[in-house]
Amino acid sequence: MITASSEIRVRYAETDAMGIAYHGNYLAWFEVARVALLDKLGLPYKALDDAGFLLPVLEVGIRYIASARFDDKLTITASMSEQPRVRIHIDYTIHLGDQLITTGHTLHAFMNRTGQAIKPPLFVQQRFAAAFAK
């Protein structure tokens, strides 16, 4: 399993009139950890994007266990439990200190700039293989 974590601090911009973080913003937080995970794999998303390989989201699921509030320091963890073939499945947890407040997942495909679904390019497959061979 490949795992990476990021710390974020909840912005006032991310709260809503319930006084908690708006549920839609968690997907941007998942993204923060996913970017860190790709960095760790030696596949920075910026470089993929610049090379014309996009990773659109096909599916998301989120379970909200407890709320997050303004200024909370959260730990977002992204993990891949299996070596991706065509699609990439990533699982997430969000912790506030020791408390698990959210779980979720995203599913991604590889796409080129013209919007066509493609297989992961060879250098990406090799990185995945190397990471899961450890």
Add this chain to the structure above:
Amino acid sequence: MITASSEIRVRYAETDAMGIAYHGNYLAWFEVARVALLDKLGLPYKALDDAGFLLPVLEVGIRYIASARFDDKLTITASMSEQPRVRIHIDYTIHLGDQLITTGHTLHAFMNRTGQAIKPPLFVQQRFAAAFAK
């Protein structure tokens, strides 16, 4: 089944560097249709909120079938297929013209202003019962 639809026009603010609507923004669009659904039930969310009854989100799921782009006119439909008891399950579709581009769901609980889960207040239960009796 109780159903309500809303039209939205994708804002530039909602797009991302892939040139499509950012996947996290769909939850705000679901909210637009959910608010319309509660209006239709005679339970405007604004009035619930003012009365101290909150509807936090417990769970979401989204399947992205096709992309949405800047200025697309989308139809967001929210529906309840069963009369809610303690939790409220709402299903969503997003169409671009005739094309189904997204499906999803959200699950909600009732909560009071102090953050405690509560049963739906009686007037809400009566509205639900009346709507599903038709």
Add this chain to the structure above:
Amino acid sequence: MITASSEIRVRYAETDAMGIAYHGNYLAWFEVARVALLDKLGLPYKALDDAGFLLPVLEVGIRYIASARFDDKLTITASMSEQPRVRIHIDYTIHLGDQLITTGHTLHAFMNRTGQAIKPPLFVQQRFAAAFAK
């Protein structure tokens, strides 16, 4: 003066923990009215964008006179008081019913896809001239 107005309904996603609309979201509302203004000029932003002409923002100013809240129906008005030459200056007001709650402006340049500042293309200049000749 060329003017266009749009109605928006404040989303829960746009509120913050003060119980009011987050001040950063007003720029997306200005955009909604700006898009309507360009539509009215026969220069839909979508078409400009597709043709490779971008309108990045150089400057913004906003004065918040009164708050907006969840579910408020707001009227956003964008206006050009002078025919644009190189830069486009747009003024905005936001009303809640009869009450003026916000004023603001944005300043834009024309840019091509490679990020270079350019003069407005001829067909755009002609549209501006025609609109201000009336």
Add this chain to the structure above:
Amino acid sequence: MITASSEIRVRYAETDAMGIAYHGNYLAWFEVARVALLDKLGLPYKALDDAGFLLPVLEVGIRYIASARFDDKLTITASMSEQPRVRIHIDYTIHLGDQLITTGHTLHAFMNRTGQAIKPPLFVQQRFAAAFAK
């Protein structure tokens, strides 16, 4: 002059279809640095908020000098050049490495939970006085 800086990394969620960070998101970045500035003054915004003292925004201005892109590491600096009396004026810069890409300001009032403008509470005035006495 009291100054504080924060680092942020541009999220994909914050980009738009021009391939750059959406101009509306800069106000959330200013907020990140403003929160750091208040921390430095010993007046964490979280504590003010919990104590019922809000700092709504009265006015903003932003000049966009150069674009920010996905994954850019930006330094957001907030500074107060004068000891605040009734209103708080804060200036901002955003740098990408050595390059200044944005300047701006925000103006704030103190407000209580019922929405009334108030003078800064005494403990806040004392903190400001102490900070500017150095």
